[in-house]
Amino acid sequence: MKAASTVPATLDSRELLKVLSGFRKGDFSLRMPTDRVGVAGKIADTLNEILELNDSLSKELERISRVVGKEGKLTQRATLGSSSNGWKACIDSINSLISDLVQPSNEMSRVIGGVAKGDLSQSMALEVDGRLLRGEFLRTAKLVNTMVDQLNSFASEVTRVAREVGTEGKLGGQAVVKGVAGTWKDLTDRDNSMAGNLTNQVRNIAAVTTAGWISSTRSPRK
Structure with a gap:
């Protein structure tokens, strides 16, 4: 008769x-x-099981990094089965x-989309769920809001x-946009220059017309 095979009841320390x-x-x-039995x-x-959980977690983090960070699927979230406690x-x-x-x-x-549609009333919220933005989040929100405010003012x-x-005939009007610089200031200056040129042309025409009329009224009748 063959001897019954025995199942190891201890762990190989080197293997562990x-x-x-x-x-x-x-x-x-x-x-x-x-193939171990008992406590071993x-x-x-x-x-x-611990190794499998870590392996699953590693693969899930790799997946979520790819789909959110590279593929732009911003609604995706990480999952790890029925994890609990520290894993969860x-x-x-x-x-x-x-x-x-x-x-x-x-x-x-949302804000930039509104600007693209001509809605300059939108602004980025400076708090989320009652919590104020901080750091780069706050700086970015303020920059976007400043951009929209300047565009709205312009x-x-x-x-x-x-x-x-053009409509009311109030010549000499000039645009005033506070705190602008760079292209914003250039656009404001160009608008004011155009308004100034138009005002000067109208005034010159009026002056010439008036001078001609006065001259004609003063000319001796034949």
């Missing part, structure tokens, strides 16, 4: 060290043998980070000058 060393170095593909078997199975906290933290990064992008898209002033000079 190899798996743990690989785990420490970030190699989550290693596994303990699954439970230790091996538990370690394998890790996933929740990643998803919270994604949401915090995506929210300013969505706000910026549009309002150009409209005002065009109405006063």
Whole structure:
């Protein structure tokens, strides 16, 4: 008769060290043998489950980095099956980070989309869920809002000058846009230059016409 095969009831310390060393170095593909029984078997199975969870987490983070960061799918979030406790906290933290990064992008898209449609009344919120923006988020929001405010001021002033000079006949009107520089200032100066030239032309025509009329009234009758 053949002797009955025995199932190892202890762990090979060298094998365990190899798996743990690989785990420490970030190699989550290693596994303990699954043929152990008793406490040794439970230790091996538990370690394998930990390795599988870390492997799944690593792959999920790689996936979410690709779909959100590179493919622009901003509604995607990380998942890790029925994880709990620290594992769930890790996933929740990643998803919270994604949401915090995506929210300013969505706000910026909303405001710029409004500008593209001619709606200059939009502005980026400076707080989210009652929490004030900070750091680069706050700086970006203020920059976008300043840009929209300046564009709104410029549009309002150009409209005002065009109405006063062109429609109401109030010659000499000039656009005043506070705090502008660069192209904004150039556009304002050009608008004012155009309004000034138009005013001068009208006044010159009026002066010539008036002079001609006065001259004709003073000429002796034959």
